[in-house]
Amino acid sequence: MQIALTKKLATAIGIKPPPINEVANPLFTWTANWTKVWDNRRTEDMLVLVNHATRFTVAIYQVKRNSLKNVAEMMRVAISNTLLAMNLNPELVAEYMHLSGEVEFVQNSSRQAAAWVTKAGTECAFYVGNEYNGIAKMFSDTVGVAANRLIVNYSGANKEGFYPYQAMINALSEMTGKQAYKYRAFELLVTLDLDIYKAVRKIILPANIKFAQLHKVLQSAFHWRNCHLYDFTVFEKEKGKLVARIVPFEEDLEYDEEAILMDGLTLSEFLTQDRNIIYTYDMGDEWKHEIQLVNVIDEWDKESPYLLEASGQTPPEDVGGVPGFIDFREVMLNTNHPRFKATKEWARYWTVELSEWKKRPKVISI
Template structure:
């Protein structure tokens, strides 16, 4: 048994196995090699999709179901497809926050790529399910790049069926697989500590977050929504104070931080909830793949209350039991759900949303 495992490890070292559908093989104009018994961590199933009239190669890992998409492939890319696949994996893993030496260890462990036919119906069915998810994530498609790290990360955060009545989270499975493979902590990235204060009159409402620096501003938006219990049902924008230009959602935080130390986040232009973001500290070695809320104070106003003025009026009416609007406003407020700040719950939701 030990000899078999040793031989299995040695042989798996030499292959990144791509088990391709007929559509992929026809596009590549190659004949499949004979099937081989390969380590599932270094084995992928592949299909070809058309996204906005361009070819997209979708790879789904056999072990953890993590998805890698290469977008906009043409015939000219085929001669260096092997390197494009490796680079797409490398860029995506880097975006996940995995350590550089762990990424290279993974890539170098399977330097040769072998294309074979698909394995079986079950695996093809799982591949097709992952491909269906891609069609619903076009908002995250980078139309100017072959590598699609943001799209890959979102696609790999959907629960997928893995046997009868069993579901797995691909990005978590990948994290555990790389930890077992490398024998070390796989995440170590730069992060930023920031204090986010919601300007609401005399109320003291703020959260202190640590967020990976490779996150996009869209991901920071999601973290703020969770931390303040907003419902993400209105428009939002980020900008630098005294600079009119908005910050693009798909830009990374590192494009502006630490060069700039303060920002504005406005949620719901109608109610105009202004959040002041102050950069407090830079963290060189952050070992989480998700944001963390360190502390905070104050409960968030309900959605659609009418902004700062409407919220002040609501509190005034709720305080006065003799106000003719009291009962109506009380019932409305109770229907808005629990707005109480709960640090433990915030961190639970941050982790489940991002990891």
């Protein structure tokens, strides 16, 4: 594997790499840069790599200068972890890493590759800014996952756009002869009871999905805007006994000492056929989504999270819980209602019925 370093990164590492081997397989060639996420920071804090064949992005945050002494191994691990984080077949990932060989640093000489890695760095910086408050300590070598779901090579007269993760999957499958996906998955039935009807989503996702990711899946599937607090509560079905309350932030533990911090916890550790989970979003409006395990798929061979079915429109944010939503919906159904115009302006693009596009089966982007 050859990794072409920008001048800034080569200087930071303290090496003068040889010229790039132009005839090497571009699937085993990456360009890497060391960039800054926060404008108010004095030094760079994120490594970004872009694959030459597929424009697949790998990013590592936070990386301080004293961490660069182990940068070669850090990069290899990050490439593997990012591929695995996208649920790719572990056998396929292991084969790619084996065929790649040891890291060889070379000098970047491509303006195009430099532009790719700069653009990828900007996209990853936006992701970090949305996910992280910039104060607490954080390390992640899978920051690039979100960037790989953004279309590239599509601007101006160029209409040959593609998604980096799909290009990488196709290239690795063709090279190794191994299937792209192979993992244990759960089929879930998620129900939001709104009294007058139920908003229902049937979803397939990895069994080992972390609760933080599950939160994002549910936000996307129910078209929430991630503006409020949330938690997960696990119950035994027959007795209704509380098994665990799972919370996202350490501050939540101050109000419930028996709660469990979700950091690192996976769905498969808590959800069984004998249990259900309540996902509560917005502690004021109290939107309670019941999560039931419908089916366990031992070897799922497709991309996920995947929306199988959707019915029932979700309320708009801050409508006042179920009672407020019922009143709001009655107004929206009556164009002659004295509050219709003001309510319509407040609701903006909200519609009474779920659109056909939102009902359509699709990969859920998180």
